[in-house]
C-alpha cells in the first residue's frame with residue numbers, strides 16, 4: 001500500500017501538519033506506527049481510514065478501532081457479537097456454536113466464558129478485548145488499531161496477536177508505545193513518525209537504528 005504525497009492540515013488551523021509525506025505499508029503484513037506523544041499517529045490513522053478527509057484517494061476498505069465503542073451496560077457479550085458480526089456474517093442469531101466455525105481458537109477461548117455476561121459486569125480490559133477480538137473477525141483489507149494493547153494483560157495480548165496472525169492476508173496498522181508488541185512478531189514494518197515525517201524500518205534496520213536514535217533506543221529498552 002503506497003501513500004503518496006499526503007498533505008493535511010487540521011480544518012481550524014492554518015498550519016499544514018503533514019506536508020507531502022510519502023511512505024509504504026507492508027501489505028499484507030504488520031505495520032507498527034510509533035512516535036512520541038502528539039507526533040500525529042492518531043491523526044494519520046484517521047486519515048488512512050477516511051475519518052479525516054485529505055488529498056489521498058483511498059483505494060482500500062478499512063476497519064478502525066480507535067477507541068472503545070460505548071455500549072449499554074445491560075447489553076450482553078453475545079449481543080455485542082451479534083451487533084458487530086451479525087450483519088457481516090448474514091446471521092440473524094449468532095450463537096457460540098456458529099461462531100466456533102468462523103473464529104480462531106484463542107478468540108473462542110476468550111469469548112466462551114463471557115458470552116452471556118453483561119457488558120457492565122466486565123472489566124475495562126475485558127470490554128476492550130471483546131471489541132478488538134470481534135472487530136478482527138470483520139474482513140477488511142486494512143485493519144487499523146490505535147493502542148490495542150494498552151491496559152491489556154500480556155496473555156490476552158497474545159490472543160489478540162493470534163487473531164491477527166489467523167488473517168495474515170490482511171494489512172495491519174497498529175499504533176503502540178510498547179516495544180513488546182513489536183518484539184512479538186518476527187516480520188514487521190515499523191513506521192516512525194517524527195517531526196511530521198515518516199521513516200520505515202524492517203526488523204534488522206529497526207534494532208540497528210535503536211542504537212543511535214534516542215527515541216527508538218528508549219522505545220526498545222522500554223520492556
Ligand SMILES: Nc1ncnc2c1ncn2[C@@H]1O[C@H](COP(=O)(O)OP(=O)(O)OP(=O)(O)O)[C@@H](O)[C@H]1O
Pocket residue numbers: 010011012013035036037038039040041042043044
Ligand atoms: N482537531 C484538531 N485541531 C488541531 N490540532 C489537533 C487536532 N487534533 C489533534 N491535534 C493536534 O495534533 C497533534 C497530533 O495529535 P495526535 O492525537 O494525532 O497525536 P498522537 O501521536 O496520536 O499522540 P499520543 O501518542 O499522545 O496519542 C497534537 O499536537 C494535537 O494537539
